[in-house]
Amino acid sequence: AQSVAQPEDQVNVAEGNPLTVKCTYSVSGNPYLFWYVQYPNRGLQFLLKYITGDNLVKGSYGFEAEFNKSQTSFHLKKPSALVSDSALYFCAVRDTGFQKLVFGTGTRLLVSP
Amino acid sequence: DGGITQSPKYLFRKEGQNVTLSCEQNLNHDAMYWYRQDPGQGLRLIYYSQIVNDFQKGDIAEGYSVSREKKESFPLTVTSAQKNPTAFYLCASSTGEGRPGELFFGEGSRLTVL
Numbered sequence: 001a002q003s004v005a006q007p008e009d010q011v012n013v014a015e016g017n018p019l020t021v022k023c024t025y026s027v028s029g030n031p032y033l034f035w036y037v038q039y040p041n042r043g044l045q046f047l048l049k050y051i052t053g054d055n056l057v058k059g060s061y062g063f064e065a066e067f068n069k070s071q072t073s074f075h076l077k078k079p080s081a082l083v084s085d086s087a088l089y090f091c092a093v094r095d096t097g098f099q100k101l102v103f104g105t106g107t108r109l110l111v112s113p
Numbered sequence: 114d115g116g117i118t119q120s121p122k123y124l125f126r127k128e129g130q131n132v133t134l135s136c137e138q139n140l141n142h143d144a145m146y147w148y149r150q151d152p153g154q155g156l157r158l159i160y161y162s163q164i165v166n167d168f169q170k171g172d173i174a175e176g177y178s179v180s181r182e183k184k185e186s187f188p189l190t191v192t193s194a195q196k197n198p199t200a201f202y203l204c205a206s207s208t209g210e211g212r213p214g215e216l217f218f219g220e221g222s223r224l225t226v227l
Contacts, residue, residue: 009153032214043117043203043218044156090155094214100146100171101214105155 002027004074004091006104013081014112021076021107023091032094033074034101035065037087044090050074061085081111115140119204119219126191126198126226134189134222136204143208145187146216149173150201159202162187191224199226 004025013019025031032051036044048059055067065076076089088108092101117138126132138145144163148156158171162181176195181187187206191198201223205216 034214036216041221041223043119043205043220044216045218046215049214092214100158100161101216102158103148103156105153 002031002093002095002102004033004093004102004104006089006091006107008107009105010108010110012110012112015083016080019078019081019085019109019111021089021091021109023074023076023104025072025074025091025093027093031074033065033067034092034094035059035063035074035076036090036092036103037061038090038106039087047076047089081109083111083113085109086111117204117206117217117219119202119222122220122222124222124224126224128226129193131190131192132198132224134191134202134204134224136187136189136219137185138187138206138217139185140206140208140217141184142206142217143184144206145181146205146207147171147177147179147187147189148203148205150203150221156203159189198224200224 034049035047038044048057050057050067058064063078088106090106091104120135146161147159150156157173159177160179162168165184168181178190203221204219207216
């Protein structure tokens with residue numbers, strides 16, 4: 001079965017510093033990978049996806065993610081963090097067959113001023 | 114504006130009662146989903162529907178029921194058989210065409226069992 005793992009419950013970073021939120025995956029076949037963000041008591045918002053092609057994927061709000069096949073990773077990155085980036089981030093993989101997504105457990109990002 | 118509307122946003126229920134959560138979308142999406150979110154467990158799929166009048170169980174369907182009589186609507190009923198119903202429930206939809214896996218989420222419904 002397809003799965004993703006987010007090894008960090010929380011990531012702390014100072015405003016202006018680069019941030020990385022980690023995700024590793026386990027899939028059979030080619031992976032379709034996604035990042036979503038959730039602000040408190042809200043639904044999830046799509047950030048970016050990797051389907052095929054360039055290993056560096058650019059998304060919304062200045063976020064990008066690097067697909068690494070050899071390390072089975074899909075880490076989310078941003079060159080300069082903002083306080084407003086503080087939220088819960090979910091990595092996800094498309095399940096086999098239909099468009100079901102399997103989500104990780106989430107990583108809380110806290111950006112301090 | 115197009116989007117997904119979930120209601121109610123907050124709901125309290127006594128043990129033994131069934132409750133129904135509403136989910137309506139005006140995005141003209143074929144597929145709709147219900148996820149449950151618990152702290153530290155991420156999102157777990159309850160039910161999903163690819164097309165009107167058809168739906169499938171997800172990973173944690175026990176104690177829940179759904180219907181898909183209209184393309185726009187996918188209500189979720191939390192029955193008294195659900196042992197631990199207190200959670201945040203998220204409805205989502207997707208079109209699939211050219212944008213595989215991109216889900217659009219509603220704002221969620223928080224159910225608390227008293």
